[in-house]
Amino acid sequence: MAEAVYCADEAATEALGRKLGSLCRNGDVILLNGDLGTGKTCLVTAASVAMGVPPQEVTSPTFSLMNVYHGKTLNVKHFDLYRINWPEELEDIGFSEYAGGDGVTFIEWAELFPDAMPEENLELKLTREGEGRKVELLPHGKPYEELVRALLAQKDQEG
Numbered sequence: 737m738a739e740a741v742y743c744a745d746e747a748a749t750e751a752l753g754r755k756l757g758s759l760c761r762n763g764d765v766i767l768l769n770g771d772l773g774t775g776k777t778c779l780v781t782a783a784s785v786a787m788g789v790p791p792q793e794v795t796s797p798t799f800s801l802m803n804v805y806h807g808k809t810l811n812v813k814h815f816d817l818y819r820i821n822w823p824e825e826l827e828d829i830g831f832s833e834y835a836g837g838d839g840v841t842f843i844e845w846a847e848l849f850p851d852a853m854p855e856e857n858l859e860l861k862l863t864r865e866g867e868g869r870k871v872e873l874l875p876h877g878k879p880y881e882e883l884v885r886a887l888l889a890q891k892d893q894e895g
Contacts (some may be wrong), residue, residue: 737874737875737881737884738873738874738878739873739884739888740870740871740872740873741870741871741873741888742865742868742870742871743775743868743869743870743871744777744867744868745868746778747880748868749775749778749779749782749869750762750779750845750873751782752777752779752782752783752887753778753780753781753782753785753786753869754782754783754784754786755786755787755887755890756779756782756783756785756786756887757782757783757784757785757840757849757886758786758787758890759788759843759886759890760783760787760810760840760883761810761835761840761879761883761890762810762813762838762839762840763836763838763839763840764810764840764841764858764879764880765835765836765840765841765843765856765857765858766783766840766841766842766846766857766858766859767843767846767847767853767858767859767860768770768785768842768843768845768846768860768862769845769846769847769856769859769861769862770779770861770862770863771863771864772863773824774862774863774869775862775869775871776844776845776860776862777781777796777816777844778869778887779860779871779894780794780812780814780844781794783812783840783842784805784807784812784819784842787808787809787810787812787840788808788809788810789805789807789808789812790805792879793805793835795816796816797814797815797816797844798807800815800816800818801815801816801820801829802814802829802830802831802834804834804839808812809877810839810840810864811832811838811840811843811888812840812841812842813834813835813839813840813842814842815822815829815831815834815835815841815843815844816844817843817844817845817846817848817849818844818845818846818848820848820849820870821844823849823851823852827853831852834852835852835854846859848877853878855876855878856876856877856879857876857877857880858871858873858874858875858876858880858883858884859872859874860872860873860874860877862872873887873888883891
């Protein structure tokens with residue numbers, strides 16, 4: 737059940753992120769894949785804000801590798817695996833302890849370590865398309881199929 741959404745600009749990417757964040761449940765895992773500059777962190781920021789995280793607290797974990805944000809509705813764990821070179825390094829940052837579990841987990845550059853990802857997740861593939869971005873929604877598991885349906889239904893209601 738792969739679906740795709742077109743985001744014409746950064747504001748549309750943020751709107752998609754807010755919608756996603758409003759639908760996330762405790763324990764959800766969202767994988768974000770795409771080239772540099774395709775809007776992965778923008779989407780995570782908007783989703784986190786929708787969960788009650790102050791926007792100034794959300795920063796790219798490119799160098800810290802993982803950030804934890806405390807939201808009003810859910811806590812957010814935000815991984816960026818871009819600078820990880822070996823699977824063993826995932827253990828050094830406590831990846832298996834933090835991925836999934838309590839709160840919502842966002843993992844940027846998950847495609848670099850596919851075998852380390854939780855089996856059930858929602859994968860978002862972001863690619864440049866013209867001036868905007870195409871966001872493919874790839875649910876892995878029934879709960880994520882339901883999440884995609886709810887996200888698309890909310891998008892349809894808003895036009």
